[in-house]
Amino acid sequence: MNNPEILIIDDEPQIRKLLEISLESNDYKVWQASTGKEGIIMAANHPPELILLDIGLPDKSGHEVLKELRAWYNKSIIMLSVQNSEEDIVTALDNGATDYLTKPFRTAELLARIRAAIRRNQQTNNLSTILNFNALQIDLTARTVKKNNEILKLTSTEFNLLTLFVNNEGRVLTHQFILKEVWGVGFQTETQYLRVFVGTLRKKIEDNPNQPKYILTESGIGYRFI
Amino acid sequence: MNNPEILIIDDEPQIRKLLEISLESNDYKVWQASTGKEGIIMAANHPPELILLDIGLPDKSGHEVLKELRAWYNKSIIMLSVQNSEEDIVTALDNGATDYLTKPFRTAELLARIRAAIRRNQQTNNLSTILNFNALQIDLTARTVKKNNEILKLTSTEFNLLTLFVNNEGRVLTHQFILKEVWGVGFQTETQYLRVFVGTLRKKIEDNPNQPKYILTESGIGYRFI
DNA sequence: TACTTTCTTTATAAATTCTTTACACCTTTA
DNA sequence: TAAAGGTGTAAAGAATTTATAAAGAAAGTA
Numbered sequence: 325m326n327n328p329e330i331l332i333i334d335d336e337p338q339i340r341k342l343l344e345i346s347l348e349s350n351d352y353k354v355w356q357a358s359t360g361k362e363g364i365i366m367a368a369n370h371p372p373e374l375i376l377l378d379i380g381l382p383d384k385s386g387h388e389v390l391k392e393l394r395a396w397y398n399k400s401i402i403m404l405s406v407q408n409s410e411e412d413i414v415t416a417l418d419n420g421a422t423d424y425l426t427k428p429f430r431t432a433e434l435l436a437r438i439r440a441a442i443r444r445n446q447q448t449n450n451l452s453t454i455l456n457f458n459a460l461q462i463d464l465t466a467r468t469v470k471k472n473n474e475i476l477k478l479t480s481t482e483f484n485l486l487t488l489f490v491n492n493e494g495r496v497l498t499h500q501f502i503l504k505e506v507w508g509v510g511f512q513t514e515t516q517y518l519r520v521f522v523g524t525l526r527k528k529i530e531d532n533p534n535q536p537k538y539i540l541t542e543s544g545i546g547y548r549f550i
Numbered sequence: 551m552n553n554p555e556i557l558i559i560d561d562e563p564q565i566r567k568l569l570e571i572s573l574e575s576n577d578y579k580v581w582q583a584s585t586g587k588e589g590i591i592m593a594a595n596h597p598p599e600l601i602l603l604d605i606g607l608p609d610k611s612g613h614e615v616l617k618e619l620r621a622w623y624n625k626s627i628i629m630l631s632v633q634n635s636e637e638d639i640v641t642a643l644d645n646g647a648t649d650y651l652t653k654p655f656r657t658a659e660l661l662a663r664i665r666a667a668i669r670r671n672q673q674t675n676n677l678s679t680i681l682n683f684n685a686l687q688i689d690l691t692a693r694t695v696k697k698n699n700e701i702l703k704l705t706s707t708e709f710n711l712l713t714l715f716v717n718n719e720g721r722v723l724t725h726q727f728i729l730k731e732v733w734g735v736g737f738q739t740e741t742q743y744l745r746v747f748v749g750t751l752r753k754k755i756e757d758n759p760n761q762p763k764y765i766l767t768e769s770g771i772g773y774r775f776i
Numbered sequence: 777t778a779c780t781t782t783c784t785t786t787a788t789a790a791a792t793t794c795t796t797t798a799c800a801c802c803t804t805t806a
Numbered sequence: 807t808a809a810a811g812g813t814g815t816a817a818a819g820a821a822t823t824t825a826t827a828a829a830g831a832a833a834g835t836a
Binding site for chain 1: 769770
Binding site: 741742745746748749752753759760767769770 | 822823824825826827
C-alpha cells in the first residue's frame, strides 16, 4: 500500500513543520503550500488524498480557497483555524469542508480525524461524469444516454461515435478522423459506414432527424456536434 | 423531499428535549432512545439517516454501542460527550464515528456538522444491508434474495454476480470487468461463463427471462442492472 | 461410497449488430 | 437542363454476439 498524500496549506512555517513531522512519522506523504493560490495549483497538479487548509492565509481567505477547491476536488478537506468562531465553522462545513479543528489542536485528535476522513474517502462513490446538451444527458462511465430523462438504447458503436462527438463539441471532425477513432486504423475510407451510423444516431437523439440540431453535417468535410 | 430522520441516544431528558426542539425546527424527524440497548433496537427497526450518540449511557458505554452499530449500520454517527478527553475522541473516531462534539455544544455548529454528515451519507456507497428493487429484496449480509417475499435459492457465484450488479446499478459493466470481479483475474476471457450465469440468474429473478427487466444485455459490451 | 449440488464445457438456435448495396435527394457547376 | 459529387435512408445479407439446453467434471455432503 502506498502512503496517502496530504497537502498542507498554511502560511505559518512552524505549524507546517509541526504538521509535517507528525504526519510523516505516521506514514503520510506530505506536500506543503504557504498561500491559497499555491495550494490550489498544487492540488490541481497532484490531487492529494486529503487537504489541511488554514483559514487565515495571506492572499485569500481559507473560505475562498475551499470554495475554489470544491468546484472539482471531492476528497476530504479539513479546515484549521485559530478562530473558534461558530460562524466560521458553520460557513466552512456548509461550503463542503469535511471537518474543522481549532488551533492549537491536539495531535492525536488531528490524526484520528485524518484517519476518519481518509477512511470515508475510500467509501465515497466515484461519481460519474454526466454531460448535458439540452434534452440530452450522457453518462460516460455508465454508458447511458437519456433524452428527456428516458434511456435510449444505443449499440456499442453508436455510443462510441456519440462519445467522440461530445468530447469534441463544436469542433468539425473529418470523416477520416472519426473513422479512425471509432472503427480503427484501416477504416478511414469507409465513409458510408459513417453515413449509416450518423443516420441511426440522429434517428435516436434528434427530435427531427431531417433537421438535425445536434449532429450537423459539414458537407465535404465531416460532422460537427453542438 | 422527505425529512431526514435522526435518532438521539442519550439518557438525559433535558438534552434530548433541547436537541428535539432544534432538530425539529430544522425539519428533521427525530427519534429518541434513553439507553444503548433501546437505541440499537430502534436503529435496527428503522435505520435513521444519522445517529447522535452520547458516550455516557446508563447501561453500556457509547463506545460499545458505537461498535455494535457499526457492525451493520454505515451511515453517520456523531458522538456527544461531556468529556473533552482526547483518548475518547480518538477511540470514537477510530471505531467509526463520523464526528465528535463535546457538550455543551453550540447549536449552529451541531447543525452544520449534521448537515455535513448527512451530505456525506448521500455520497457514500450505500452498502446498507438490504436493498430493494421492485419485487426484489436483497440482503447483502445474510446473502439472501427475496422475490415477492419468497426466498430464492441462489448459488454462491450467482449471489456474487447479483451483488456486483446491484452495487453498480444503472452502469454498464463490461464482460471483462464482471469476470474479473466475480471469478478473479485470469477469467476475463471466459465470456461464456457469464452468459450461462446471467441465464440462470434471470431464470430466478426475472418474471419473464425472455424479456429481462433487471439484467439488461448491452450487446458487444456487457450487462447492466436496473 | 453414493448422492447432490454447483461449475465448466460444448453445441446450437436466436437475436442483434454490422456491412454492403441500391437508390433517392440535394447542391453545385457546366 | 443535365451531370457530377456528396449525402441520407432503407433494406438485405453477413457476421458477430447472445441465450439456452444439456452433458460432463468437479466439489461438497451425508
